[in-house]
Amino acid sequence: xxxIISCAVMTAPYAYGESxxxxxxxxxxxxxxxxxHQYSLxxxxxxxxxxxxxxxxxxxxxxxxxxxxxxxxRQPDPFYSGSRSDDSVSVDVGKNVDLPNPTSYYAVDxxxxxxxxxxxxxxxxxxxxxxxxxxxxxxxxxxxEFQLAKCNVRPEKEFLKGKDVxxxxxxxxxxxxxxxxxxKGGLGGGIDNYELKGITILPALVSASGDVSPQxxxxxxxxxxxxxxxxxxxxxxxxxxxxxWDKWVGCxxxxxxxxxxxxxxxxxxxxxxxRCKPVGWLAAPKEPVQxxxxxx
Numbered sequence: 001x002x003x004i005i006s007c008a009v010m011t012a013p014y015a016y017g018e019s020x021x022x023x024x025x026x027x028x029x030x031x032x033x034x035x036x037h038q039y040s041l042x043x044x045x046x047x048x049x050x051x052x053x054x055x056x057x058x059x060x061x062x063x064x065x066x067x068x069x070x071x072x073x074r075q076p077d078p079f080y081s082g083s084r085s086d087d088s089v090s091v092d093v094g095k096n097v098d099l100p101n102p103t104s105y106y107a108v109d110x111x112x113x114x115x116x117x118x119x120x121x122x123x124x125x126x127x128x129x130x131x132x133x134x135x136x137x138x139x140x141x142x143x144x145e146f147q148l149a150k151c152n153v154r155p156e157k158e159f160l161k162g163k164d165v166x167x168x169x170x171x172x173x174x175x176x177x178x179x180x181x182x183x184k185g186g187l188g189g190g191i192d193n194y195e196l197k198g199i200t201i202l203p204a205l206v207s208a209s210g211d212v213s214p215q216x217x218x219x220x221x222x223x224x225x226x227x228x229x230x231x232x233x234x235x236x237x238x239x240x241x242x243x244x245w246d247k248w249v250g251c252x253x254x255x256x257x258x259x260x261x262x263x264x265x266x267x268x269x270x271x272x273x274x275r276c277k278p279v280g281w282l283a284a285p286k287e288p289v290q291x292x293x294x295x296x
Contacts, residue, residue: 064132106130107127107176111164113163127140150267203217259274
């Protein structure tokens with residue numbers, strides 16, 4: 001339920017429920033403030049709505065989730081990390097996976113890659129619900145995946161050299177991916193120079209109120225996955241770093257990652273771009289549910 005709250009027409013200044021969101025700010029004219037809470041609102045001492053100000057309150061089924069953004073058609077600069085290809089595909093939360101809840105409930109906190117014949121041909125997104133009240137029994141779940149045709153091997157055959165990188169390595173409460181950069185492969189020339197051979201990520205924290213705070217992480221502590229064709233010493237400030245690792249790409253300051261733009265050639269992935277959304281309190285289309293294993 002959404003509505004406009006005005007002190008002038010309220011017959012009682014308090015509304016009680018199982019939990020309470022206290023409103024005690026002074027609101028200036030022509031300022032729209034939005035609040036979300038699952039149960040109730042309390043207009044406490046100190047709340048004052050000046051003439052011309054609207055307060056929108058979402059109550060009853062408010063949920064912290066990802067908000068849609070209007071596509072402008074203009075990509076940020078830079079908009080990919082790695083070796084760009086003319087072919088790309090959007091891999092967002094919900095791509096090729098079944099989730100127990102709407103895709104807007106989730107954000108991405110991990111990325112996985114798999115290789116077949118030493119060529120990266122599969123990528124996975126790992127994540128969890130952005131609302132901290134709904135925690136699963138494990139660190140995260142697969143929320144999206146994509147593979148090239150060459151990865152369509154027999155079900156009993158495993159992908160070779162699979163690795164993952166996750167914000168969970170930093171033990172951050174409310175951490176999701178905000179930016180990344182890609183290792184472009186071998187340093188001796190040849191086809192390896194165009195293949196995705198490593199990923200480094202940086203996080204942002206999402207608070208219980210929906211605020212997004214980018215986190216500074218020392219280069220040596222940034223979660224990183226490296227395949228053999230990307231020498232590990234290049235991530236530690238060595239002289240070959242600029243040749244092996246490409247530029248950073250990241251979400252706007254108030255957003256976190258909800259997907260990837262995956263650039264590829266016929267047989268291997270070459271580059272990654274980030275797909276992002278802001279966080280906010282919104283009316284929930286349905287109450288979060290758990291899967292058969294008890295996870296959201």
